[in-house]
Amino acid sequence: MANKIRLATTSLAGCFGCHTSFLDIDERLLKLAEVVEFDRSPLTDIEHCNPCDIGLIEGGVCNSENIHTLREFRKHCKILVAVGACAINGGLPGYRNTIPLEECLGESYLDGIGVENPQIPSDPELPLLLNKVYPIHEVVKIDYSLPGCPPSADVFWKFLTDLIDGREPSLPYELVHYD
Amino acid sequence: MSKTITIDSKAIPFEEGQTIMEAAAAAGIYIPHLCHHPDYTPHGSCKLCNVKVNGRVCSACTFPAMEGQEILNETKELNDDRRKITQMLFVEGNHLCPGCEKSGNCKLQAVGYYLNMLDNHFVHFFARRNLDASHPEVLIDLNRCIFCTLCVRASQQKDGKDVFAISGRGINKQLIFNAESGLLKDTDLEATDEAAHICPTGAILIKRTGYHVPIGERIYDHKQIDQVSLETEHPEHGK
Numbered sequence: 396m397a398n399k400i401r402l403a404t405t406s407l408a409g410c411f412g413c414h415t416s417f418l419d420i421d422e423r424l425l426k427l428a429e430v431v432e433f434d435r436s437p438l439t440d441i442e443h444c445n446p447c448d449i450g451l452i453e454g455g456v457c458n459s460e461n462i463h464t465l466r467e468f469r470k471h472c473k474i475l476v477a478v479g480a481c482a483i484n485g486g487l488p489g490y491r492n493t494i495p496l497e498e499c500l501g502e503s504y505l506d507g508i509g510v511e512n513p514q515i516p517s518d519p520e521l522p523l524l525l526n527k528v529y530p531i532h533e534v535v536k537i538d539y540s541l542p543g544c545p546p547s548a549d550v551f552w553k554f555l556t557d558l559i560d561g562r563e564p565s566l567p568y569e570l571v572h573y574d
Numbered sequence: 575m576s577k578t579i580t581i582d583s584k585a586i587p588f589e590e591g592q593t594i595m596e597a598a599a600a601a602g603i604y605i606p607h608l609c610h611h612p613d614y615t616p617h618g619s620c621k622l623c624n625v626k627v628n629g630r631v632c633s634a635c636t637f638p639a640m641e642g643q644e645i646l647n648e649t650k651e652l653n654d655d656r657r658k659i660t661q662m663l664f665v666e667g668n669h670l671c672p673g674c675e676k677s678g679n680c681k682l683q684a685v686g687y688y689l690n691m692l693d694n695h696f697v698h699f700f701a702r703r704n705l706d707a708s709h710p711e712v713l714i715d716l717n718r719c720i721f722c723t724l725c726v727r728a729s730q731q732k733d734g735k736d737v738f739a740i741s742g743r744g745i746n747k748q749l750i751f752n753a754e755s756g757l758l759k760d761t762d763l764e765a766t767d768e769a770a771h772i773c774p775t776g777a778i779l780i781k782r783t784g785y786h787v788p789i790g791e792r793i794y795d796h797k798q799i800d801q802v803s804l805e806t807e808h809p810e811h812g813k
Contacts, residue, residue, distance in 0.1 A: 480672050483693050484664070485700075487673065492700035493717075533697055540693035544672035568798055571687050573671035574678065574789075 399432040400559060401447040403472060406437065407461040408488045408528055409454025412545045413479040414438075417451070419548035430559055435468075444471040449558065452537075453478045455485040456529040460522035469535040474558070477530075477537045480544040480573060485528040492527045500524075539564060543572045579643040581625075588639040595623055595634040598647070599808045604800035605647055606656055606685055608663075608774050609722035610635040612807050614731055617723050620663075622656050622685065657689040665696045668703065668717035669775070675784030676776030678792025682720060683775075684799035699745075706751070708759035711781050712770050718777040719749050725778060729769035737763045749777070 406414060414437060420427070435444040444450070450472030456462055469475055480486040491499050505513040531537060541550050550570050557564040576587040579594070581603055588597035593616065598605050609620040618636035625634045626646040634647075646652065663669075663682060671677045703716040721740055729737040741750040753760035763770060765780055772778075789795065793802055 477693065480670070484670065484698060486670065489670065489698075489700070490673070492698075493668065493702040527700060530694065530698060532693065532695070537693070542692055566690070566692065568687060569796070571690065571692065573683055573686065574674075 400430055400449065401434045401445065402431045402436075402449045402451070402555075403434040403444050403447045403468060404436040404438070404451040405453070405464055405468065407452065407454035407464060407482070407531070408457035409479065409481050409486075411437070411453070413451075413453040413482075413543075416543075416545035416548055417478075417551045420552050421548070423548075423552055427555065431555075444468055447472045448474065449555075450475045451478045452476065452482050452531055454481045455488055456525065456531055456534050457488055458522040458524050462525075462534060465531055465535055474538045475535065476554075477532060477540040479546055480542065481528075482531045483540050483542060484530050486544065489528045489530075496524060496526050541566075544574050546570075547572075577639075577641045579639050579641070579645055581645045581647050582649075592639050593635060594625060594627070594632070594637050594639050594643070594645060597639040598634065599804065602804060602808075603647065604803055605634045606688065606799075607635060607803075608681055608685060608720065609724065611724055611727075611772065614724065614727040617727070620720070620722055621659055624652060624655060624659075626652065653689055656685075657691050658695070660686050660689060660691055661693075661695045663720050664694045665698045666701070667720060668700065674718065674776040675779055676718075678789060678795055679787070680776055680794075681774035681799065682718075684794040684802070687794060688799045701745075703748070706758045708757040709761075709763065709781075710759070711765035712758065712763060713779045713781050714749070714751075714758055715777055715779070716749060718775045720775055720777075721747060721749070722774060724772045724774065725749070725769045728772040729763075729767065732768040735762055735767070735769070737761045737767070737769060 404414065433439045434447050435441045444467050450468040452465065452468060456465060477483050481488060485492060500515050504510060504515050541554055543550060550566060553566060553570060554564045578585045578587050579597060581598055586597055586601045595605055595610060605623045605625060607623040609617045610623060616635040618633040621633060623634040624631050627637060627643050671683055677683065706714045723740060726738040729735045737752050739750050740747055742748055751758050751761050770778055770780060
């Protein structure tokens with residue numbers, strides 16, 4: 396196929412569980428590879444996005460690097476997709492959102508049980524933490540969302556095949572889960 | 575001849591004194607709802623049961639059925655509104671389904687599924703709310719309270735107690751417990767009370783019962799809430 400659909404994926408404040416679930420489409424990956432070329436993704440080690448048709452974002456936005464990555468994806472992807480609970484509402488990392496950041500860092504690195512040599516990590520290489528973990532639609536425009544923790548392999552398959560075949564993506568009842 | 579209303583062009587009989595919700599349910603028609611429960615006085619606060627009655631939007635759970643009403647229920651416009659209302663409920667509290675014991679058995683979640691709600695759309699409040707684990711058998715997580723007042727009504731109307739109330743207004747309102755200390759352990763709530771089991775979300779949980787039902791066998795894993803609602807709240811019309 397001369398012009399393959401270009402697909403990029405990344406995980407921000409996520410656990411790669413959504414990526415793992417995506418790989419659970421198993422042998423259907425071969426079918427997908429006939430029509431899709433992976434661009435920036437943990438599966439390819441391409442570090443920066445080229446112009447793409449579809450971008451899949453796992454995880455919420457918890458630090459400055461996440462914002463740069465998300466904006467790069469938005470700039471280069473025609474269709475940007477929030478994948479999984481964390482991208483949609485902050486998810487598990489979002490549990491820190493009701494606690495001030497200073498208290499979180501204090502508990503983890505200064506006052507917590509078993510902390511030795513207490514200090515807040517401040518290496519300039521480390522991306523700065525945001526005050527909260529933000530759902531990605533609060534930072535850039537999102538075109539579609541795939542709920543689930545993680546969305547099942549069938550959700551990825553149904554969504555991508557709908558898009559690739561030119562249908563408006565839709566998920567039947569059995570594929571919609573928030574957990 | 576009995577009196578009738580029409581819902582989505584279908585003639586539905588009703589008895590004097592019935593609400594639109596009651597007449598609909600008796601005829602096997604589901605109108606989405608969260609704060610309504612057939613056993614308790616209607617509250618009319620969640621607005622999910624909004625229907626169009628002769629062109630005007632009304633809450634089906636509080637509005638009386640009257641001869642000649644032409645009612646719209648299953649329309650794109652109404653379901654779009656209901657989805658937005660559900661999204662607002664999700665962003666107002668902290669509804670993180672993957673970490674909630676009620677997941678799979680939760681009416682708020684099931685309504686989201688029913689309305690094909692795939693995201694929360696709005697900006698999240700991430701409000702700081704408390705959790706009361708003081709009671710030996712019942713846990714209350716206010717992060718998941720949607721102020722439906724079903725526990726308030728169940729405690730008063732069924733249990734003959736007065737354990738719960740909603741205090742404050744607007745964004746500052748919260749569920750409070752009837753005890754000097756404000757703690758659940760100092761109320762006369764018991765795990766066998768109806769009020770401890772009526773919560774549509776995971777705000778009121780019975781301790782040590784979480785995750786007893788495996789994924790795949792939970793209430794809403796395979797059945798939609800319209801079917802479950804008619805089966806459980808109006809058994810004579812279960813499909």
